[in-house]
Amino acid sequence: MPWAALSKGHRTMDNLSEKIESYQRVFAEVDLNAVMDNMRNMKAHIAPDTKMIGVIKTDGYGHGCVPIAHCLEELDFMFGYAVATAEEAHILILAGIQKPILILGYTYPYSYELLAEEEIRPAVFRSDSLKELADAAKRVGKRLKVHIKVDTGMGRIGIAPNEEGLAFVKELMELEWLEVEGIFTHFAKADETDKTAAREQLRTFRRFIERVEELGLRIPIKHCSNSAGILELPDANMDVVRAGITLYGLMPSDEVSTDAVDLRPVLSLYSHIVYVKTLHAGQSVSYGGTFTAAKDMRIATIPVGYGDGYPRSLSNRGYVLIHGKKAPILGRVCMDQFMVDVSGIPAAKEGSKVTLLGYDGKEHISAELLGGLSGRFNYELVCDFGKRIPRVFVRDGSVVAVKDYNEDYQIHI
Numbered sequence: 001m002p003w004a005a006l007s008k009g010h011r012t013m014d015n016l017s018e019k020i021e022s023y024q025r026v027f028a029e030v031d032l033n034a035v036m037d038n039m040r041n042m043k044a045h046i047a048p049d050t051k052m053i054g055v056i057k058t059d060g061y062g063h064g065c066v067p068i069a070h071c072l073e074e075l076d077f078m079f080g081y082a083v084a085t086a087e088e089a090h091i092l093i094l095a096g097i098q099k100p101i102l103i104l105g106y107t108y109p110y111s112y113e114l115l116a117e118e119e120i121r122p123a124v125f126r127s128d129s130l131k132e133l134a135d136a137a138k139r140v141g142k143r144l145k146v147h148i149k150v151d152t153g154m155g156r157i158g159i160a161p162n163e164e165g166l167a168f169v170k171e172l173m174e175l176e177w178l179e180v181e182g183i184f185t186h187f188a189k190a191d192e193t194d195k196t197a198a199r200e201q202l203r204t205f206r207r208f209i210e211r212v213e214e215l216g217l218r219i220p221i222k223h224c225s226n227s228a229g230i231l232e233l234p235d236a237n238m239d240v241v242r243a244g245i246t247l248y249g250l251m252p253s254d255e256v257s258t259d260a261v262d263l264r265p266v267l268s269l270y271s272h273i274v275y276v277k278t279l280h281a282g283q284s285v286s287y288g289g290t291f292t293a294a295k296d297m298r299i300a301t302i303p304v305g306y307g308d309g310y311p312r313s314l315s316n317r318g319y320v321l322i323h324g325k326k327a328p329i330l331g332r333v334c335m336d337q338f339m340v341d342v343s344g345i346p347a348a349k350e351g352s353k354v355t356l357l358g359y360d361g362k363e364h365i366s367a368e369l370l371g372g373l374s375g376r377f378n379y380e381l382v383c384d385f386g387k388r389i390p391r392v393f394v395r396d397g398s399v400v401a402v403k404d405y406n407e408d409y410q411i412h413i
């Protein structure tokens with residue numbers, strides 16, 4: 001059975017082509033070869049014995065976590081995956097993912113037994129959760145592996161790297177049903193040119209680990225680097241690094257150099273023109289009539305909108321690519337449709353392919369560019385591509401899976 005069929009909502013091969021026919025309105029193409037190449041290129045850039053975690057929270061930053069994890073399973077330098085919630089971890093387990101899964105955020109008590117049953121690793125940092133976690137592990141009859149989260153400067157979650165934090169570790173060491181597999185921290189400013197703050201966090205983390213080890217605790221997996229750290233902080237490699245945004249071929253910030261590692265974007269977003277007409281001089285377009293034609297123009301309607309996560313702030317600012325040329329957005333982006341100027345693209349007609357994100361000939365619209373034009377962060381832009389957009393996964397030139405969110409919004413723990 002192809003792995004594409006392993007998860008609910010992932011179609012089998014037989015009815016795939018028929019299904020893709022119905023994705024003319026909009027679809028995201030997810031290039032799994034790019035995922036693999038990005039990961040291998042990052043691996044080549046870090047220490048030989050450092051393993052990698054693929055960060056696939058928010059359904060793989062909006063790309064679709066299951067097929068991505070299935071591919072990454074093949075790479076022997078992968079330690080495992082990181083997600084934000086127990087539900088996200090459970091989806092991966094249901095899909096047959098074997099390597100360890102770490103939950104980066106706080107995990108609620110209702111899912112503690114599930115963690116133990118499925119060997120999902122929670123981040124631990126609240127002492128009130130330790131006893132409950134240990135009790136759940138005991139009830140299930142399996143020791144639960146945990147990763148201690150240390151706050152070295154992010155100010156979000158994590159134990160303090162001081163006496164209080166050490167007291168937490170001692171408490172943890174008392175609980176025989178819990179096993180400390182890892183300890184980690186997270187950089188607040190690794191994506192800035194000035195690495196002073198990140199290096200200070202790294203020093204704090206190292207000093208704290210030393211003190212923990214003085215208690216007699218040996219922790220096999222220490223980790224701190226995110227994407228920016230992977231690219232620019234070789235000292236921070238440790239046992240594992242956590243690759244998020246770079247796994248999708250996107251950049252952590254515009255201060256991070258694109259030279260160090262060869263990365264290419266994984267996601268492209270396509271649609272097709274549904275209507276072409278003349279907008280006569282003096283006529284306006286879309287809500288509020290914020291664009292009025294000074295002369296006769298040819299305009300095309302694209303059946304995508306902010307209901308798909310295509311930002312409304314691209315109104316009168318963004319553009320799409322049609323037949324390799326830029327077609328500027330005219331007027332406001334609506335919930336389900338928007339209009340573009342195709343006066344300069346005579347070949348544009350109903351049914352023409354539209355590239356909202358990605359390459360068309362020599363032109364390219366990147367998530368960074370679209371983020372910039374819409375006043376949004378590239379991470380946010382891709383995470384917000386909505387559930388009305390099917391994701392089509394391509395590997396070695398063929399479609400290997402489809403994620404259709406209309407079919408599986410019923411996953412529950």
Ligand SMILES: *Cc1c(COP(=O)(O)O)cnc(C)c1O
Pocket residue numbers: 055104185186225226227228242243244245246252
């Ligand atoms: C999201 C996240 C990452 C990945 O960050 P990127 O900048 O996308 O690489 C790593 N670690 C933690 C704790 C995170 O929350």
